[in-house]
Amino acid sequence: MSIFDGRQQDIAEKIDSDAVRSKWQDWQWQMRHSIRSIDRFESLLGVQLDADERSQLQKTLDTFPLSITPYYLSLINAEDYKNDPVFKQSFPSPSELIISEYDMADPLAEDTDSPVPGITHRYPDRVLFHVSNVCSMYCRHCTRKRKVGDMDRIPVRDEVSEGIAYIRAHPEVRDVLLSGGDPFMLTDEYLDWILTQIRSIPHVEVIRIGTRMPVVLPYRVTDNLVNMLKKHHPVWVNTHFNHPVEITTSSKEALRKLADAGIPLGNQSVLLAGVNDCPRIMKTLVQKLVHNRVRPYYLYQCDLSEGLSHFRTPVGKGIEIIESLIGHTSGFAVPTYVIDAPGGGGKIPVMPNYLISWSTNKVVLRNYEGVITTYKEPDSYEPVFCDRNCERCDLHLKVDSAEDEYRSVGIAELLANQDEVISLVPDSNERINRRTGGDGESDS
Numbered sequence: 001m002s003i004f005d006g007r008q009q010d011i012a013e014k015i016d017s018d019a020v021r022s023k024w025q026d027w028q029w030q031m032r033h034s035i036r037s038i039d040r041f042e043s044l045l046g047v048q049l050d051a052d053e054r055s056q057l058q059k060t061l062d063t064f065p066l067s068i069t070p071y072y073l074s075l076i077n078a079e080d081y082k083n084d085p086v087f088k089q090s091f092p093s094p095s096e097l098i099i100s101e102y103d104m105a106d107p108l109a110e111d112t113d114s115p116v117p118g119i120t121h122r123y124p125d126r127v128l129f130h131v132s133n134v135c136s137m138y139c140r141h142c143t144r145k146r147k148v149g150d151m152d153r154i155p156v157r158d159e160v161s162e163g164i165a166y167i168r169a170h171p172e173v174r175d176v177l178l179s180g181g182d183p184f185m186l187t188d189e190y191l192d193w194i195l196t197q198i199r200s201i202p203h204v205e206v207i208r209i210g211t212r213m214p215v216v217l218p219y220r221v222t223d224n225l226v227n228m229l230k231k232h233h234p235v236w237v238n239t240h241f242n243h244p245v246e247i248t249t250s251s252k253e254a255l256r257k258l259a260d261a262g263i264p265l266g267n268q269s270v271l272l273a274g275v276n277d278c279p280r281i282m283k284t285l286v287q288k289l290v291h292n293r294v295r296p297y298y299l300y301q302c303d304l305s306e307g308l309s310h311f312r313t314p315v316g317k318g319i320e321i322i323e324s325l326i327g328h329t330s331g332f333a334v335p336t337y338v339i340d341a342p343g344g345g346g347k348i349p350v351m352p353n354y355l356i357s358w359s360t361n362k363v364v365l366r367n368y369e370g371v372i373t374t375y376k377e378p379d380s381y382e383p384v385f386c387d388r389n390c391e392r393c394d395l396h397l398k399v400d401s402a403e404d405e406y407r408s409v410g411i412a413e414l415l416a417n418q419d420e421v422i423s424l425v426p427d428s429n430e431r432i433n434r435r436t437g438g439d440g441e442s443d444s
């Protein structure tokens, strides 16, 4: 397939009678000609939807708008578009209007865990920073569907400055994750300004960018963009491929440019019913990704956002997929399967079980083939009582190069020797509340 294949040429000429390859590959041309109506979609793809289907769809669009780049549209197989994975990710479905009992507008509590507009500070050492609220293509499975196309929410420079000031004021933040929307929707100059500001903060070690551009608009990855990004290293980029058909000559070229600029690449897929809920599809996808220097990072269970019920699978489907990958293909091709906790608890990894049983000196394990084996544990391990006095410890941690203060949190705190906490108790525990007069104090 050439970069400008027959199907692309056909779509390009319908948009612009003197479309040439240079226009097709111009990301701004692609943006200007994004498909935003059902009529346009039908005429460019050469398909015709039923009349009653159309009226249903129009209702969906009034709630969740449509936008597809001509490039991404060109990946749809018009002959069987209803089952096409690109069609399903980009074209609305009346099922989006079904709100089921457990659906939420903001299931991950991103707005609640937000100290200043645009920042979600959920984990101890890193923040999510929404620098753009627009995308070149509206994924039908977007977890932030509530905000899509909401033009009032495009963060202005002042708001972004407030986010940067927050990071500057919080020395514990060593990792800043730019997201959106899609940060690559910003101009090179504006993104350069944001990156320069963040880089000037001494405690920020790593900057990450989450973008779907390599998938839906690979021409956005220009030489100018990568040359700008590499001035701000270490910069990591995570993208979002869900199906092997999305790995095309153009998307490979975008990934090559990013990787050649020294940017470590990761991929975050979402497990979607009717799109990629198949071990064979996922194995092909992860293998193609590593072939293009992209490390599969997360496989997400579909969130409980409103309008996504038709995309959700049982958790067992994800476990089945991971089971089909571990041992069967390169270890670094296996993503971590996660459920992002409703209510804002963060990502929780879920795995098949490999530890079958254990005693005081032996564990029983099984491998991917079903072989059951044992591992004999040491008889002589001297458990050391760790009081976190690292200065006195025989292990070689240079304390001045380690994080300033070590405090364990959560289950790690329960495991630590030096902490007095012996249990974590929900706020609403009536028994404990009676005992303490209602302040929920739990550890004494």
Ligand SMILES: *Cc1c(COP(=O)(O)O)cnc(C)c1O
Pocket: 120, 121, 122, 123, 126, 127, 128, 177, 347
């Ligand atoms: C996913 C996420 C991060 C980053 O998590 P990692 O596991 O480090 O990739 C940070 N903040 C928020 C709010 C997130 O959802």
